Amino acid sequence: MSERPIITFTSDFGSREYYAGAVKGVILGIAPNVRIIDISHDVASHDLLEAAFTVVSAYGSFPPRTVHLVVADPGVGSERRAIIASTEEHLFVAPDNGVLSMVYAREQISRVVSIEAEHYFRRPVAPTFHARDIFGPVAAWLARGIGMDQFGPEVENYVRLALPPLRRLDDRRIEGIVLHIDKFGNVITSISPDEVLRILGREPQTIHFLVGEERVKAHYRYYAQASSEEIFSLQGSSGYYEIAALKKPAARLLNARRGTRVEIILEPSI
């Protein structure tokens, strides 16, 4: 392992609460050299989809062998499993509730193990705070170089959430949803250029979007290409198409929310 291993930390704990801090204390007690990088602790409470979107958008920016700790865990204390998932380059520690589903969809998952080796836990395990007593310690031991096989048996039936499906409407239209509204009011859709190519078999040229009832006709490479009253689409940095407005919250202008129906329409090139 690296001399300076990295653990990223994504949760719905809230930056106001002591929860994330307590988890970090436990991690540092086990792995004093680890660097803990917060992705977000302000994921909406119990919102597995938002946590999934957050981690899938961030993890690829980190160096190989980073351990990604992801905790949105409404089933804490119940029989839901705790898991470690590995891809070729990254490790993920999370409850087995589907919060890693977007990672599974994007990556060749090498292996998932069920966390069962209790001697790696903090004792006693509080039934309401597995992040502190199970997930955090396991992430710390992984960062110290303990192999994932040491934590429990491989499992195949890990939970995959039904992610918002893309639906082919005809040979030039695909239906998706709004996946996320960001702090700027940008509307991140569930539709990506890769998926358009896969589903419709061709590269998009002239693109329109339908967001709810509103048609968005302009498509740009970056925000500042737009004029000030315009709503437009662009390819966002997370890989998905976004709908934006110059220095304004497009989500409010379009009355869009997470889950709002979105349609991409490939117009004949002009």
Place this chain on the structure above:
Amino acid sequence: MSERPIITFTSDFGSREYYAGAVKGVILGIAPNVRIIDISHDVASHDLLEAAFTVVSAYGSFPPRTVHLVVADPGVGSERRAIIASTEEHLFVAPDNGVLSMVYAREQISRVVSIEAEHYFRRPVAPTFHARDIFGPVAAWLARGIGMDQFGPEVENYVRLALPPLRRLDDRRIEGIVLHIDKFGNVITSISPDEVLRILGREPQTIHFLVGEERVKAHYRYYAQASSEEIFSLQGSSGYYEIAALKKPAARLLNARRGTRVEIILEPSI
């Protein structure tokens, strides 16, 4: 001292403001190897009780010799003292305004010193920002290994806030208050199992709670045991009893706020 000393940092500075960042800059100028772990900077402004609850809930998760910097300081610039408090395993740096009262209540405090050695301060000391100019530097020097005795004389009359008292109502009822509402809407009470045992002389069996006028009859070990319409109590990870609802904010359902009257009732076991 450790090669990689840890300073935790709890304040009411707000994560939007530059204040916490400036304090960290000063700390790193003195102790380049220290790791600074934020607990929260979103404690309500001047709220000593919330700061006290936050730090008492978090510090025990950190390794021995961690320095805990706690700043909610409405009296900054006045004659209120600055102090270092030590327990067997931890050090605390804070204004002497009672913000450490919950630590004092839980721990055998070994010693408290008044911070007076001005050569450890950042000069000039701004009368409105002792966190940057006094508390931060002192925490950094402690983390570097300077003994607490070097900062000033021991004091006995440090400020203890009157913490929300628990009141024995009869041989099966204790009255307390709501100590904190967390981001999930969980209602953390000021009543703990230890205190019930101490005050009523017996282990709780069947437990009811009264929160304001509402009676809460179910008691579980973890959230997911509840059905979706149920309000229930459980023993929270901070050591206190909590009132919760499955994926819903119990505080809103019960119209509970910090300070709302709470009663625990030990019903005869069935």
Place this chain on the structure above:
Amino acid sequence: MSERPIITFTSDFGSREYYAGAVKGVILGIAPNVRIIDISHDVASHDLLEAAFTVVSAYGSFPPRTVHLVVADPGVGSERRAIIASTEEHLFVAPDNGVLSMVYAREQISRVVSIEAEHYFRRPVAPTFHARDIFGPVAAWLARGIGMDQFGPEVENYVRLALPPLRRLDDRRIEGIVLHIDKFGNVITSISPDEVLRILGREPQTIHFLVGEERVKAHYRYYAQASSEEIFSLQGSSGYYEIAALKKPAARLLNARRGTRVEIILEPSI
């Protein structure tokens, strides 16, 4: 360079979003030993003045050779330049949109270079996320010790925003504005003691303020000198005069916002 270089990070990305986390991942991939210190990610979206105020208030607390990464970048993807600015002790990496204007106003700027050496970028560069693909990597390479001259040619015509001007009204009055409202509701004005001396040619003695239509007659050294119903001025830790109220949000009491007109009046000493 230091063995443990420091990068501070100020942005309008929002602490809820994955954006800041992704930037940190890229930085750590390039400079594994760097310490990244968040100043704020909750600057109002596209608010160059708030970002400027935040960074100018924080950077001076950090050790020499700190790299300050500042991203509020409504023109991302357009032809606006990316720059590195150096003062005698600090380095700044930012879009050339004026976000460093308050640093320029305070410091002897040694040199500004235009960032053009694309081999230091993360590839491909997303036109909507230069923080991750350009600014972050450049900050990381600077922290590793690459000289700023390696990134591009020196430029003279970097963008300076017209900062809120101070206007001399007569020989005892200066007009400014509200620069910032902080989390406590303190009203930070654009007027500093240094500027009063420079503009009026004398040290302020008895000071009144006019905030909008409200006259503020008390002036204290620190908050706790005030009585509980009083609104008063003091010299804040950022160097500017502030208007405050004891444990209350002065901004709300005065109906003050960012940009509200403020006047300082030097009354004859009594």
